Amino acid sequence: MAQEKNFLDNQDFDAANIKPSEQKPLPKREPIKHVLIGSPKTVTSTIHFLQMIGYANVGDWSPLQLTGNPDEVMSILIRQILVA
Numbered sequence: 001m002a003q004e005k006n007f008l009d010n011q012d013f014d015a016a017n018i019k020p021s022e023q024k025p026l027p028k029r030e031p032i033k034h035v036l037i038g039s040p041k042t043v044t045s046t047i048h049f050l051q052m053i054g055y056a057n058v059g060d061w062s063p064l065q066l067t068g069n070p071d072e073v074m075s076i077l078i079r080q081i082l083v084a
Helices: 002-009 040-052
Strands: 028-038 073-083
Touching: 028 040, 040 073
Parallel strands: none
Antiparallel strands: 028 073
16 A cells, blocks of 8 residues: 555646646447347357457357247347447
8 A cells, every 4th residue: 555655646647737638538338239030050150150250259148038939049249339
Protein backbone atom coordinates (compact mmCIF):
# COMPACT_ATOMS: atom_id res chain seq x y z
CA MET A 1 0.00 0.00 0.00
CA ALA A 2 2.85 2.38 0.80
CA GLN A 3 4.29 1.84 -2.68
CA GLU A 4 0.97 2.82 -4.25
CA LYS A 5 0.82 6.00 -2.18
CA ASN A 6 4.37 6.96 -3.15
CA PHE A 7 3.62 6.33 -6.80
CA LEU A 8 0.54 8.52 -6.70
CA ASP A 9 2.31 11.26 -4.73
CA ASN A 10 5.02 11.50 -7.39
CA GLN A 11 2.59 12.06 -10.28
CA ASP A 12 2.08 15.45 -11.88
CA PHE A 13 -1.43 14.45 -12.90
CA ASP A 14 -4.54 16.40 -12.02
CA ALA A 15 -7.70 15.10 -13.69
CA ALA A 16 -9.54 18.35 -12.98
CA ASN A 17 -7.10 20.27 -15.21
CA ILE A 18 -7.52 18.12 -18.32
CA LYS A 19 -9.12 20.10 -21.13
CA PRO A 20 -12.08 18.46 -22.91
CA SER A 21 -10.12 18.46 -26.19
CA GLU A 22 -7.47 16.32 -24.50
CA GLN A 23 -9.98 13.69 -23.39
CA LYS A 24 -10.78 10.98 -25.89
CA PRO A 25 -14.47 10.03 -26.01
CA LEU A 26 -15.17 6.48 -24.95
CA PRO A 27 -16.16 4.23 -27.81
CA LYS A 28 -19.84 3.31 -27.79
CA ARG A 29 -20.58 -0.40 -27.57
CA GLU A 30 -23.89 -1.95 -28.54
CA PRO A 31 -25.09 -5.54 -28.40
CA ILE A 32 -25.57 -7.53 -31.58
CA LYS A 33 -27.44 -10.83 -31.47
CA HIS A 34 -26.68 -13.70 -33.82
CA VAL A 35 -29.23 -16.50 -34.10
CA LEU A 36 -28.52 -19.77 -35.86
CA ILE A 37 -31.53 -21.94 -36.70
CA GLY A 38 -31.31 -25.28 -38.48
CA SER A 39 -30.63 -28.93 -37.98
CA PRO A 40 -28.41 -29.77 -34.99
CA LYS A 41 -25.62 -30.81 -37.37
CA THR A 42 -25.78 -27.58 -39.41
CA VAL A 43 -25.93 -25.28 -36.38
CA THR A 44 -23.06 -27.11 -34.66
CA SER A 45 -20.97 -27.07 -37.86
CA THR A 46 -21.52 -23.34 -38.29
CA ILE A 47 -20.56 -22.62 -34.66
CA HIS A 48 -17.32 -24.60 -35.13
CA PHE A 49 -16.60 -22.83 -38.43
CA LEU A 50 -17.05 -19.42 -36.79
CA GLN A 51 -14.54 -20.46 -34.14
CA MET A 52 -12.13 -21.71 -36.79
CA ILE A 53 -12.13 -18.30 -38.54
CA GLY A 54 -11.69 -16.53 -35.20
CA TYR A 55 -15.10 -14.90 -34.90
CA ALA A 56 -16.49 -16.54 -31.75
CA ASN A 57 -15.53 -19.37 -29.44
CA VAL A 58 -17.79 -22.41 -29.29
CA GLY A 59 -18.42 -21.69 -25.59
CA ASP A 60 -19.76 -18.21 -26.40
CA TRP A 61 -22.91 -19.67 -27.96
CA SER A 62 -25.97 -20.71 -26.01
CA PRO A 63 -26.70 -24.43 -25.73
CA LEU A 64 -28.81 -25.80 -28.56
CA GLN A 65 -32.50 -25.17 -27.92
CA LEU A 66 -35.42 -26.94 -29.58
CA THR A 67 -37.54 -24.65 -31.77
CA GLY A 68 -40.70 -26.73 -31.85
CA ASN A 69 -40.12 -27.75 -35.46
CA PRO A 70 -38.96 -31.32 -36.16
CA ASP A 71 -35.16 -31.69 -36.39
CA GLU A 72 -34.63 -27.95 -35.80
CA VAL A 73 -32.63 -26.21 -33.07
CA MET A 74 -31.34 -22.73 -32.43
CA SER A 75 -28.36 -21.17 -30.71
CA ILE A 76 -27.78 -17.52 -29.84
CA LEU A 77 -24.62 -15.45 -29.55
CA ILE A 78 -24.67 -11.92 -28.12
CA ARG A 79 -21.59 -9.77 -28.75
CA GLN A 80 -20.75 -6.19 -27.86
CA ILE A 81 -19.44 -4.29 -30.88
CA LEU A 82 -18.03 -0.80 -31.29
CA VAL A 83 -20.34 1.58 -33.09
CA ALA A 84 -18.82 4.49 -34.98
